[in-house]
Amino acid sequence: MSYDIIIIGSGPAGYVAAIRAGQTGLKTLIIDKKYVGGMCLNWGCIPTKSILESAKLFNRIKNSAAEFGIGGYNPAELSFDWNQAVKRSKGIVQKLSRGIEYLWKKNGVEFLQAEAKIVSPHEVEADNRIYTTKNIIIATGSRPVKQSLFPEAIELEDFFKLDRLPEKPILYGRGAIILEFAQLFSMLGKSPTIISNGSPLIPKLDAHLEAYVVRKLKKDKIAVISDADISIDKKGVHHGDSLLEYDAVINCSLREAVLIDSNVKIELLDGYIKTDEHYQTSIQGIFAAGDVNGHSYLAHAASAQGLSIINFINGIDDSTAVAYPINIYSDPEIAQLGVTETELKESGIEYQVKEMPLIANGKALAEGASEGFIRLLFESKYRQVLGVQIVAANATDLISEAGILLELEGTVYDLARTVHAHPTIAEVFMDVAKDIE
Amino acid sequence: MSYDIIIIGSGPAGYVAAIRAGQTGLKTLIIDKKYVGGMCLNWGCIPTKSILESAKLFNRIKNSAAEFGIGGYNPAELSFDWNQAVKRSKGIVQKLSRGIEYLWKKNGVEFLQAEAKIVSPHEVEADNRIYTTKNIIIATGSRPVKQSLFPEAIELEDFFKLDRLPEKPILYGRGAIILEFAQLFSMLGKSPTIISNGSPLIPKLDAHLEAYVVRKLKKDKIAVISDADISIDKKGVHHGDSLLEYDAVINCSLREAVLIDSNVKIELLDGYIKTDEHYQTSIQGIFAAGDVNGHSYLAHAASAQGLSIINFINGIDDSTAVAYPINIYSDPEIAQLGVTETELKESGIEYQVKEMPLIANGKALAEGASEGFIRLLFESKYRQVLGVQIVAANATDLISEAGILLELEGTVYDLARTVHAHPTIAEVFMDVAKDIE
Numbered sequence: 001m002s003y004d005i006i007i008i009g010s011g012p013a014g015y016v017a018a019i020r021a022g023q024t025g026l027k028t029l030i031i032d033k034k035y036v037g038g039m040c041l042n043w044g045c046i047p048t049k050s051i052l053e054s055a056k057l058f059n060r061i062k063n064s065a066a067e068f069g070i071g072g073y074n075p076a077e078l079s080f081d082w083n084q085a086v087k088r089s090k091g092i093v094q095k096l097s098r099g100i101e102y103l104w105k106k107n108g109v110e111f112l113q114a115e116a117k118i119v120s121p122h123e124v125e126a127d128n129r130i131y132t133t134k135n136i137i138i139a140t141g142s143r144p145v146k147q148s149l150f151p152e153a154i155e156l157e158d159f160f161k162l163d164r165l166p167e168k169p170i171l172y173g174r175g176a177i178i179l180e181f182a183q184l185f186s187m188l189g190k191s192p193t194i195i196s197n198g199s200p201l202i203p204k205l206d207a208h209l210e211a212y213v214v215r216k217l218k219k220d221k222i223a224v225i226s227d228a229d230i231s232i233d234k235k236g237v238h239h240g241d242s243l244l245e246y247d248a249v250i251n252c253s254l255r256e257a258v259l260i261d262s263n264v265k266i267e268l269l270d271g272y273i274k275t276d277e278h279y280q281t282s283i284q285g286i287f288a289a290g291d292v293n294g295h296s297y298l299a300h301a302a303s304a305q306g307l308s309i310i311n312f313i314n315g316i317d318d319s320t321a322v323a324y325p326i327n328i329y330s331d332p333e334i335a336q337l338g339v340t341e342t343e344l345k346e347s348g349i350e351y352q353v354k355e356m357p358l359i360a361n362g363k364a365l366a367e368g369a370s371e372g373f374i375r376l377l378f379e380s381k382y383r384q385v386l387g388v389q390i391v392a393a394n395a396t397d398l399i400s401e402a403g404i405l406l407e408l409e410g411t412v413y414d415l416a417r418t419v420h421a422h423p424t425i426a427e428v429f430m431d432v433a434k435d436i437e
Numbered sequence: 438m439s440y441d442i443i444i445i446g447s448g449p450a451g452y453v454a455a456i457r458a459g460q461t462g463l464k465t466l467i468i469d470k471k472y473v474g475g476m477c478l479n480w481g482c483i484p485t486k487s488i489l490e491s492a493k494l495f496n497r498i499k500n501s502a503a504e505f506g507i508g509g510y511n512p513a514e515l516s517f518d519w520n521q522a523v524k525r526s527k528g529i530v531q532k533l534s535r536g537i538e539y540l541w542k543k544n545g546v547e548f549l550q551a552e553a554k555i556v557s558p559h560e561v562e563a564d565n566r567i568y569t570t571k572n573i574i575i576a577t578g579s580r581p582v583k584q585s586l587f588p589e590a591i592e593l594e595d596f597f598k599l600d601r602l603p604e605k606p607i608l609y610g611r612g613a614i615i616l617e618f619a620q621l622f623s624m625l626g627k628s629p630t631i632i633s634n635g636s637p638l639i640p641k642l643d644a645h646l647e648a649y650v651v652r653k654l655k656k657d658k659i660a661v662i663s664d665a666d667i668s669i670d671k672k673g674v675h676h677g678d679s680l681l682e683y684d685a686v687i688n689c690s691l692r693e694a695v696l697i698d699s700n701v702k703i704e705l706l707d708g709y710i711k712t713d714e715h716y717q718t719s720i721q722g723i724f725a726a727g728d729v730n731g732h733s734y735l736a737h738a739a740s741a742q743g744l745s746i747i748n749f750i751n752g753i754d755d756s757t758a759v760a761y762p763i764n765i766y767s768d769p770e771i772a773q774l775g776v777t778e779t780e781l782k783e784s785g786i787e788y789q790v791k792e793m794p795l796i797a798n799g800k801a802l803a804e805g806a807s808e809g810f811i812r813l814l815f816e817s818k819y820r821q822v823l824g825v826q827i828v829a830a831n832a833t834d835l836i837s838e839a840g841i842l843l844e845l846e847g848t849v850y851d852l853a854r855t856v857h858a859h860p861t862i863a864e865v866f867m868d869v870a871k872d873i874e
Contacts, residue, residue: 012859041799045860049803054505061498061507068491069522070498073510085506092802099797300859318854325858335858360536362478363833365529366486394831396800400855400863401838407855408845417755418837418844421762421772422449422737423482426837 009139011038013290017306022107050089118262142255142291153251166248173252335399338387362423369393448475450727451576454743459544487526555699579692579728590688603685610689772836775824799860806830
């Protein structure tokens with residue numbers, strides 16, 4: 001069997017690339033050793049967000065529903081059924097993975113569940129067969145780095161398989177997931193402890209947002225300890241003079257590339273597959289998209305790269321600089337797009353920063369969700385907006401307005417003169433821009 | 438006492454104009470016969486949205502929380518404390534009205550609670566005094582037209598003063614508010630009946646959205662009757678052969694201008710104060726902003742007009758065509774921006790329409806809110822987006838992305854190449870655009 005393209009890995013890089021490849025008439029095979037949708041769909045974004053929704057609802061009913069006028073239940077007696085929450089999330093995963101398979105089928109994409117090996121630049125071996133192809137995309141993703149400090153740690157991949165939630169988990173590592181998990185446990189009445197293995201707690205976040213996260217964790221009484229301050233012996237984990245109580249460790253470390261078995265030597269860079277501006281590796285015709293190339297750990301970045309490769313194969317060059325929003329599904333949510341203040345300082349661009357809290361926003365108050373702010377970073381002369389940072393209950397959707405603004409190189413003035421509906425949380429965009437003008 | 442500007446009415450047109458006037462150094466007096474913030478703040482947008490949030494939460498706990506894994510309560514025993522919900526909304530109103538007063542004070546704006554009368558183009562009488570001024574803004578708003586069919590109907594202004602909610606209310610009239618109120622009652626387990634006094638049910642909405650609303654009401658088993666099909670006698674309200682049971686009527690009629698006592702004859706148009714492109718009335722120096730000029734019933738349109746007048750007085754001409762989003766806080770929410778399909782047909786512009794449902798969107802599924810769609814209307818040649826329509830749980834905030842897109846005259850291509858974060862509901866914008874490309 002001969003293909004135009006073989007894609008190895010069916011996460012957000014691979015499955016999106018496969019659909020586009022099929023749509024554009026390329027004979028396409030996608031191979032995954034596990035599940036359709038990869039980590040994002042099966043044990044990453046989607047289950048995490050589903051379970052976080054459950055936890056946020058639980059927390060809201062427990063702590064706020066009475067204020068909204070809802071009675072007839074006892075907040076102290078509320079319970080959380082972990083297995084039901086997981087069951088619900090699995091239903092969603094199933095629906096989405098069927099959707100992907102439907103789109104593959106519709107666009108003539110073949111799928112194979114097997115371990116794949118690159119035999120030559122134009123040959124892939126899987127399921128004891130050799131498939132020949134013009135192009136290969138490696139989209140095998142990433143996984144949290146295994147930690148020698150806690151070899152017994154539960155991997156994220158296994159987290160949603162747990163029968164019950166730990167009561168006092170240690171979350172070891174750093175990054176957005178550690179914040180999401182800490183709040184997940186905290187909202188469900190558990191007592192998590194974060195042990196960070198580096199600084200900052202959430203890499204790539206603006207220092208202003210990092211500071212907010214640290215304050216927020218403190219306010220929510222979630223302990224954050226550096227692994228430099230602990231020692232482990234037979235008795236357990238010591239922090240200073242005290243012995244830390246815990247019933248599980250979850251590995252929330254930063255991630256490393258999942259590399260693939262290959263007879264062809266593909267050049268690496270810092271452990272990731274090295275790629276050029278078209279995401280092509282050191283071998284012509286072999287591309288790498290998503291986490292495995294080390295450019296980003298974001299699902300939407302992976303999908304964008306996957307599409308870009310298909311465009312390139314089809315002779316369309318779309319390799320322009322693109323801004324990837326960083327979204328954290330914390331409570332409230334955090335979103336960031338464009339440059340950080342540190343990057344602006346380093347660049348030498350003259351800039352200004354303006355921030356407005358949500359506390360005077362009618363819709364946020366109506367929703368009982370007035371914690372947060374919108375922050376604009378813009379260059380001083382033409383006031384083009386270069387960075388947007390949001391903390392808000394719905395920050396991850398709000399940031400999409402900033403996406404269009406940055407894509408179209410809009411200014412503070414454009415933002416100020418765009419009539420935003422009242423009452424909406426997005427009004428704060430207009431308000432902060434008007435305040436600048 | 439002599440002023441640069443006297444503003445009569447402190448709703449979204451008036452209070453925003455007052456703040457800007459003060460900021461730009463104009464000596465400003467704002468007069469309201471009732472409360473700071475007008476209808477929107479005191480018995481319109483803000484209390485309605487607060488109470489709707491309560492009802493949505495009640496409905497979600499009653500019907501969906503168990504699915505999310507939440508237990509320890511009996512859905513059948515849940516109760517709704519109307520007075521507590523109203524108390525909460527009053528707290529929000531108070532916070533916002535204090536915020537307005539603070540901003541007035543900070544910017545040197547004087548406030549007077551009194552009935553105002555225009556004595557001459559440069560004189561306003563209030564509280565038995567004459568205030569002289571260079572300019573006047575009439576921002577007295579609107580109110581639902583009194584209905585002779587149901588003279589006992591409760592006015593919206595009095596709705597939030599009710600001790601308890603009616604069980605079987607008739608909602609008489611039409612427009613967005615009738616949908617919001619019908620769902621409010623329905624979500625709280627009451628049995629509302631809509632009696633419409635005209636067609637379409639929600640004026641200015643695209644026919645596609647109107648059709649959705651009609652379907653949605655039917656699905657939710659909310660009766661919609663035309664007032665042409667009823668008769669009223671001593672026994673009650675008859676619909677065909679059956680006698681309609683009801684315990685209250687709420688006046689949800691379309692609105693009429695609240696005019697002001699004036700010795701100066703100000704020209705009207707269809708019952709509204711006639712204004713030119715600068716919102717100036719037939720009398721130089723007297724302006725009219727907000728509902729009273731008949732251009733729009735939207736709070737954000739009122740505020741935009743108020744600002745525009747202050748800019749004009751300060752010698753800045755910003756009278757460009759602006760798109761006002763229409764937001765309905767139904768369940769799910771409905772939002773519309775730009776042209777409707779009917780308008781496109783009439784204009785003769787060659788256009789295309791593309792719609793994508795939320796049902797395959799990961800975040801919508803995770804939130805348990807996958808009812809709805811995003812619909813783009815764009816001209817065929819350059820694919821500039823001319824209209825956006827959204828039905829989604831958070832449509833009223835999502836539409837802000839479309840705001841920027843239309844303001845910057847963006848195309849389907851711009852939308853498609855803007856990386857939207859995953860998983861977000863806003864991704865559907867990108868997906869529908871990619872589907873077109």
